[in-house]
Amino acid sequence: MNTVQAAQDAAREIAGVFAEAAAGAVAYPEPLGALVRGLVMRADPTGRDRKSNFIAFLLPSWIGERTGANPALCRDLAVGNVYAMLHFFLLDDVMDGGEAGLEDKRALAAGQLLHALFMERYGRHYAPDSPLWAYYRTYLAEWATAVSGEGLRRADPRDFRALARKSAPVKLGAAATLLSAGLQDQIADAEEAVEVALASLQLADDWADWRDDLPGEERSNAFLTLVRRESLALPEDQPLQERLVLQAIYRKGALEQLASILLGHGERLSALPNVAPGLVRFQQEIVAGILNDVQATRDTTDKLASGGGFSYFFIKNERIIGTNRLFVW
Template sequence: MSIEWSLESAKRESAAVFAQAREGTAACPEPLCGILRQLIDRADPSAREGGANFIAYLLPVWTGEQAGLRPDVSRELAVGSVYMMLHYFLLDDVMDGDEIGLGPKEALAAGQLLHSLFLERYERAVPGTAELWSRYRAYTGEWAQAVSQEGRHRAEPQDAAALAAKSAPVKIGAAAVWLAAGRPERIAGAEQAAELALASLQLADDWSDWRDDLAAGEERSNAFLTLARRALEPALPEEQPLEERLVRRAAYQFGAVERLAKLARDHREELEERLEAPPGLAGFHQAVLAGVEADARKMRQTASKLAVEGGFSHFLSNRLEL
């Protein structure tokens, strides 16, 4: 796989990674083996349109290319990362009370099998290193702290590390590569580079999910809704809940999406300064940024057109899609 990013190349590599991930479930007992394969099929981005959360499982491939690691070792870590990603996906769903058609017992049992498969792949690729698992415990701690405290404090869109914390275990993919390459001193920079990309991805996800989060009473967990509220200040008191019409006003009239795009651009600038950011990671981040900027641009054009035509107030007052 070329180190230059493209959606097509990412999907090709993902297809190979997910094919190996399916094969790796063969020894698991039924009916859980079938459940695992269904989960893998759902997450496989190679057979559907659009982008995906490529960083979760391709980070070892991107970092491996930069580190000069053998492609088969990077692929082994990527397959392990698929299992890890799905393990945390199931945990998140159980905590949210939504087990995607599985009961909690099946979801947790499947998740434990996935975690065992992840450990097996990583130990095979990076044998005999206590540092790897020490770092993984730290990443898991970041994740646990983030998900257990979610909603207690308002999401801070300017705190990249906090935004990335819910995806902190993803960083094990980069740490494992540099340990396998015998360059542990590169890990800290690689972690920071991954955090920047994960932070922008979280901002983009929060922008995409704001309506669902608002309806579910989870405003405080959504960083875009924090930006929307701040765009409306001081007219909107802290104790007054957000409503859809207010979010639309913040987005179209007060530039909340522009502010979100600006934060992602800041992440991009910082990422470009980091030697530990492999081209694949930088390309993935650029794709995330391009999507947010396209939405911001579309909203500017819509707002300008409606302002000229005199329909802006009507637009903001009605339930139209952003």
């Protein structure tokens, strides 16, 4: 399947998943039912540059294509993942101070309704005593550890497992699909593959958001850790200023260092057995986006150097924005 066809098929599947997810909320009373439907519609990446969302919603289908899973199962898991993603998003938002603009009580109430919808979708195929729920508890503990400890230590750009931990519930779709196929022995490899892809996603997200994170969330941004520790070798007690980050990007090769880590993720992913081709393509698209940014940075550097414009550039503190603005749960 060529890249264009794969993208078109993914867009159609995503549109169907979100339409079904929105329809599933109609049973809830107003105004919470409208709130849940609105959250589903706002999260729909169809027709927007939000391709990063696709891993949560297409992972069951990607693995199902390899295992011969029933498409109805994959669709239910994908719809369930929409509800789960929004449930965790609302919890994260309340913990972060309500940046999404929702009052805490309404956000938490809607989050519980979303969790119930998630459980109903998965419960169609997995009984309460299914081994799947042990995996879910493990992933939930990983997520809780990550969000409760965020900012207490610097995000490590080279620790792919730690980078993926905040999105650990994404792995449930892989475990569920493999359990249904009787392939529980492949879950550990699938978990690692998803973690590698999620780590690539998180690094690209941190690159896109570095300017927003710099004032108060530097420790949570793995790209800024890379800049501080590897590109600039700044001591911990020295403030990391925007001008220094720009110098690291344009003069110290910080973005090339980031690309090298992502290319290493790709090599690790390719070496794992039974990896779904869709997951490989997903990670490769992330790498391609970063490599495009690397080239754009080099082009800008060459133009500034040939025109003697570096001093003016850093004095004026011009804005650089990565092209990979992402959304993860």
